[in-house]
Amino acid sequence: MNTLTLLATIGLAALIHASFQLSVSMLTILSGHALGSKTSHKRTISLASSFTLGAMAMTILLLSFGAYLAANLFGSSIRPLVWAVVCGLMLGIGLAVWVFYYRRTHGTSLWIPRSMARFLMDRSKATKHSAEAFSLGLTSVAGEILFIIAPLAASALCLVLLPAPYQIAGILIYTVIASLPLFIVVLLVGGGHSLSHIQRWREDNRRFLQFIAGSALFVLGFFLYVNAVVAPSIIARGVTL
Amino acid sequence: MLAVDVVKRGGERPSESFERIKLERSIRAALLSVRTPDGQAEDTARRVTDIVEQWLAEHSEVTSYDIRLRASGALEQLHPDAAYLYKHHKVIM
Numbered sequence: 001m002n003t004l005t006l007l008a009t010i011g012l013a014a015l016i017h018a019s020f021q022l023s024v025s026m027l028t029i030l031s032g033h034a035l036g037s038k039t040s041h042k043r044t045i046s047l048a049s050s051f052t053l054g055a056m057a058m059t060i061l062l063l064s065f066g067a068y069l070a071a072n073l074f075g076s077s078i079r080p081l082v083w084a085v086v087c088g089l090m091l092g093i094g095l096a097v098w099v100f101y102y103r104r105t106h107g108t109s110l111w112i113p114r115s116m117a118r119f120l121m122d123r124s125k126a127t128k129h130s131a132e133a134f135s136l137g138l139t140s141v142a143g144e145i146l147f148i149i150a151p152l153a154a155s156a157l158c159l160v161l162l163p164a165p166y167q168i169a170g171i172l173i174y175t176v177i178a179s180l181p182l183f184i185v186v187l188l189v190g191g192g193h194s195l196s197h198i199q200r201w202r203e204d205n206r207r208f209l210q211f212i213a214g215s216a217l218f219v220l221g222f223f224l225y226v227n228a229v230v231a232p233s234i235i236a237r238g239v240t241l
Numbered sequence: 242m243l244a245v246d247v248v249k250r251g252g253e254r255p256s257e258s259f260e261r262i263k264l265e266r267s268i269r270a271a272l273l274s275v276r277t278p279d280g281q282a283e284d285t286a287r288r289v290t291d292i293v294e295q296w297l298a299e300h301s302e303v304t305s306y307d308i309r310l311r312a313s314g315a316l317e318q319l320h321p322d323a324a325y326l327y328k329h330h331k332v333i334m
Contacts, residue, residue: 022334025333025334026334028333029330029333029334032274032326032330033274035274035275035276036270036271036274037270038273038279106329106332107329107331107332107333108332108333108334109332109333109334110334112334117334120334121331121333121334192276194322195274195326196274196275196322196323196325196326197322199326199329200325203329
């Protein structure tokens with residue numbers, strides 16, 4: 001795969017990451033509670049921005065750690081078996097997203113255990129300081145590791161194959177795209193939009209987002225399987241199409 | 242104060258007496274969350290709480306879910322946006 005393909009793969013993986021909703025849910029609750037308790041507009045934006053920065057920081061950390069681990073374990077030439085495992089992970093998680101990412105109730109209830117959801121909701125409501133919002137942002141990304149591990153792992157492997165200067169660009173591309181929904185919520189809240197409109201949109205489109213996230217994982221898994229597992233083995237056997 | 246016992250959601254916590262101020266505060270917070278001006282939020286929260294209290298006067302024991310349902314129904318007539326958030330705040334995540 002060439003540099004452009006690798007960067008595009010990272011971009012698509014980041015879009016899949018962006019479609020997962022735990023961070024957006026927590027940011028919605030955080031902003032709603034800040035507005036509801038008469039926190040000043042500036043303070044509300046500061047909390048929401050700190051939360052977003054925390055989510056970005058955790059994304060960078062997880063991706064960098066994944067790439068570091070991959071570079072140390074596999075070097076710069078990643079064996080097809082490793083790609084096959086990651087592709088399998090993407091297909092499995094794609095199916096899991098389709099089946100149980102959202103609960104079968106109204107609203108935007110996610111897969112996470114209810115006790116954990118209650119804890120995160122209580123923490124989001126109790127957040128008063130930017131440092132707390134930052135750590136909540138970190139937690140929101142870590143809390144969804146079961147699902148984001150697939151796009152993160154694929155991106156980490158792609159990063160290892162990129163030339164050094166592009167690796168930083170790859171990390172930035174991934175982080176910015178994965179955090180886009182949070183930027184949008186912060187901008188909407190900052191622009192004076194009603195939280196109920198944001199939540200209504202999320203609820204109306206949750207099945208679509210779920211379908212797109214699952215399908216995109218299938219598509220990316222299949223694409224990587226063909227490019228990184230099937231194609232090299234065909235080339236190695238000297239088969240010409 | 243009305244002598245009404247409120248059974249908490251899921252029965253996990255002990256029942257407690259109905260407190261008007263708690264209900265009014267939660268409705269006001271929902272109204273402020275959708276950027277309702279302060280005065281209007283106070284007024285609407287008071288009116289919704291009055292409606293819920295009228296209904297409570299006919300009961301000696303209710304669940305917190307019943308109260309939420311009644312309050313969101315009353316709020317729906319006065320401020321649909323806030324009612325939506327009030328009704329759904331537990332299913333955002």
